[in-house]
Amino acid sequence: MKAVEDAKQAVQGAASAVMAKAVQMAPDSWMPGGKPDPLIRAQHGHVGRPISRVDGPVKVQGAAPYAAEFPLDGMLYAALVFSTIAKGKITALDTDAAEAATGVKLVMTYRNAPRMKPMPLFMTSEKACGGNDLPVMQDAQVYWNGEPVALVLADTQEQADHAASLIHVAFEEEHAITALAEAKAKGVEPGQFMGQPLKFENGAAEQALADAAHKVDQRYTTPRHSHNAIELHAVAVAWEGDRLRVHDATQMVAHSAWSLGHVFGIAEDQVHVTSPFVGGGFGGKGLWQHQVLAAAAAKLAGRPVRLMLSREGVYRIVGGRTITEQRVALGADAEGRFDALIHTGTTAMSHHNVLPEPFILPARSAYATKTMKLDVEVAYLDMVANTFMRAPGEAVGTFALESAIDELAHDMGVDPIELRLRNEPDKDPTTGAPFSSREVEKAFRDGAERFGWANRQAPGTRREGEWLIGTGVATATYPYYRMPGGAARITLTPNGAAIDIAAHDMGMGTATAQTQVAADRLGLDMAQVTFNYGDSTLPGVVMAGGSQQTAAIGASVMAAHRALVTELLKLAGNDSPLAGLDADEVVGVNGGLAKIDDASAHESYASILARAQRNELVVEAEPPSPLETTHWSMHSHGAMFCEVRVNAVTGELRVSRFLGSFDCGRILNPKTAASQFRGGIIMGLGLALMEETQYDERSGRIMNPSLAEYHVPVHMDVPEIEVMWTDIPDPHAPMGARGVGEIGITGVAAAVANAVFNATGKRVRDLPITLDKLL
The missing domain is CATH 3.90.1170.50 (Aldehyde oxidase/xanthine dehydrogenase, a/b hammerhead)
Incomplete structure (x- = not known):
């Protein structure tokens, strides 16, 4: 649309630097065909810069048609x-x-x-x-x-x-079966997620729990949540x-x-x-x-x-997140290393959808343990079909798991961060696969220093007038996905390029980040790149979900770019400074191609096309299957730090500070990524403190279908939120980047609950944490 194009022209990106001297080839970097990707190692040009959204001007002018x-x-x-x-x-x-x-x-x-x-x-x-x-x-x-x-x-x-x-x-x-107790009485069935059973057992976990020197065994519940985009x-x-x-x-x-x-x-x-x-969208x-x-x-x-x-x-x-009942039991030896990790429970769904809330997913990869038992069972209700909601499984699963770890740390008298780090795995606990990249300790150490974790006091001891003050921490985690996304198309002209792919931008800045990546890959200014998306007639089958769209688009564009470079080198012929080079020996720079180690061996796209008597060059290519996930255990991680104030008289709860420290691989655009992190944290505060779909079990009717009765966080509920990240590229992900869209909500509810315990000495195991539970 012209309005979008005008907005893109208004974005002032810095000119691409000469890449030939800046790029160091990484032998383990990801690229179609297994070749190194020059963009992983070096931050240059547009990638890594806090570029404002290309669609921002259109939206603030009211010219963006929904x-x-x-x-x-x-x-x-x-x-x-x-x-x-x-x-x-x-x-x-x-x-x-x-x-x-x-x-x-x-x-x-x-x-x-x-x-x-x-x-x-x-x-x-x-x-x-x-x-x-x-x-x-x-x-x-x-x-x-x-x-x-x-x-x-x-x-x-x-x-x-x-x-x-x-x-x-x-x-x-x-x-109609509308009560969970009746549904459970009729019998439960094993849960499945994405065709895989939500069940895993390694060793005799129950016996190891019974024999453990230190243990916790608790029940946690989470309510229904409705989509409110x-x-x-x-x-x-x-x-x-x-x-x-x-x-x-x-x-x-x-x-x-x-x-x-x-x-x-x-x-x-x-x-x-x-x-x-x-x-x-958030899955809804x-x-x-x-x-x-x-x-x-x-x-x-x-x-x-x-x-x-x-x-x-x-x-x-429209479905939302469904109810869960979770049991988390942890057994540890005298040093605090886990002998048993048990995470089981029940979730509800209808007979007409395929998403049991997979709350055990975080436990599969977060901690090392000698024995493990994971299981999700499903009870069926006559209800609106539940569906994906930001970090399905992880959002509520981390509440139970990370609350239980906090309970164990308190019982043992061990710092909650140190207990987590003592149980850092050196390989995936369920598959045995090596981690592609895992900087959990750095995220915790850096976050703790910035948050001032060392000043934390014993539960119930810090007070300012009527206000009890406490701090809490929790691990955030979300897996890396890259679903097969089909082809991407690149149309190159003497004046720029267009990228076509049936992808989506729901406000997370996809068009901006992908324009940055494409501009750097092609050696063009951002104003010379048009990113076309949101249309089923475009190539590709990309879903905006699972925090995987960036990787899916990136892999498709990388494949198309490689095909483009191959065709350009054919068109260049023997009269070009690029004669005799192949796609692995050149890089896009200054509006054309140059030899990686010799910037003087350069020819512009306009020159190549003119000599071939072409007005444009169009290529389309598909990426390889997501085989990286079969060789590596791939996850984003984070450390969530929360400070709360609880009124000792009224039970009123205020979150006064929050810090998220993330390890998500390479951050393509710090501005849009920070917005995603903060948005996820805010949604996590709603999950922790107020969100609850009130469902009448007598009639199966949702009783609070409005924002007057279903509460979501407003400005007074949200403190200043600080975010930070490692920005260490994952060598096995396209562009070195893992997803950032959903990890922000994970761990938040547990960090809040753990801070509430530190402030008051009261442990809340049933969300949301409302004031009646604190009086």
Whole structure:
């Protein structure tokens, strides 16, 4: 879009330095084909600089169109009616008053909805992204409290909302399992995550626990959490014959195109999904019923449709994080080294999704232990399908694990940091694989020094007036992923280059960081590079999730860049200063290619293209499979430091200081990375102190579907947050970088709970930590 291009032109990046003298080749660096990557070793040009967001000017001017802001000719506005029972059948639907209301053009129910297939359930195939695999308004059956049962289309949103309120629905209720205790009584099943069992056992952990010199054995619980991105879920759709055009707020454009094609029985390339701007996703912006219903209604009405969920609507049909009950037991010898680590428990989910909360994931790699027992069991409820939410598993798993370690440290009289470092593993505890890079001790030592950890006092001893003050610490951890992302395309012209890949920017600065990387790789200024994303017609199958998009995009662009350089050297021919060189012997610099160890052997892209009588050169290439994760144990790490103040009279809790010290490999853009770290920490404060989806176990209904009743952190809840990092490249990750999007939330709740204990002597094991638990 022109506005985006204008914004990119406004970004003033420094000119690329001559790289030939700066780059030192690293024999163990990652690159397609196993070759060294010059960008890993040296920070030069744009990478590593705190560049402001290229989309910033467009957004602050209000010129960035979000999904609910695309104007379509003849567009109708949609409103939904939700079921009020958890399970049963619709016995009566009175839509007469709604159909007669001013401006109404269509009322759609199961009686007149087009025939559609269920959404392909996320993770059941490469491009499947449905939040559940239930029929979408195809019959009278009701599967959860909040399921859409009617849709109204009208000329204005106000008319649609009013007409929806006139629809009366009667139900015949069936017995629904909506209480966790009843679900557990009916039996639990083994949990699986990404096709792997959530179970691991090494040695006789229970016996080792019983025999241990020091031990803790406690139960921890976490509640449901609902997605609350600033941008509400929305979609604008139009049918153009048998082709479907979709403007969506999504984290997976290519997946959505394929999945919607499956629903409507059309080919993937007949569905065009765009999502240039997304106001937060956090795992919740996949394919849910509202996109399908909007497309179905548009087909029925023969006109474009806009459907934006209300805040209540998000709670009703978009899943969030589900409830967990966790047991953590630790046994240690006299020196504090673990003889047993046990992390087991139960989580709830529906029969129609595939995400048990995998809370044992941190325990798999965080600590060395002689024996280990990990297990997640699943109880099934008739509820809205839960889904991914920032650091699924790790966010709540670190609360239990890191609280238990703090309890053990207190019982033993050992500093909590020293206990953690005594149990640092030298290899992956479950797989035996070597770590690709692990700077946990540096993160703890550096963070402790900056935070002033040495000044910590015994529990309940530090006080200022009515306020009890305490500090706590916890480990943060999140695995490195790189999902196969398909091809990237580079179009090179005499004046610059365009990178095309079906990736996403949900506010984390993807376009900025990737423009920095591409500019340095090509030897161009940032203003000469255009990064195109958020469109299903572009090459690639990149999902913005699992903190893996940076690595996935980077690997694809590296492959395409290598193909580009290979083609350029062919075009250069024997008359070029580059004659006889191959792709491993040259580097992009000063708007062209130069020999790595001889900057004078240089030719510009414009010169190469002109001699070949070409106006542009287009290449497309796919990266290798993510084999690095089969050879190495790859994780980001962090140390979370928290200071709290608890009012001894009222129980009021204030977080007064917070520091996150991170080890995430190379930091491509310190400004956007710091924003991600802080955002994760703030979300972690909400998880620790206030967030809770209040769910009526009698009816299966969410009872606080608004930001007036579901509390998230506001400015008064958040102190100044300091972040720091090691910035040590991981030699086995593309560009040396591991993900930063989710690690910030991990460990936060435990650090807060541990600080509360240090302040008050009270141990809170059930989130959120509300004042009634401290009185």
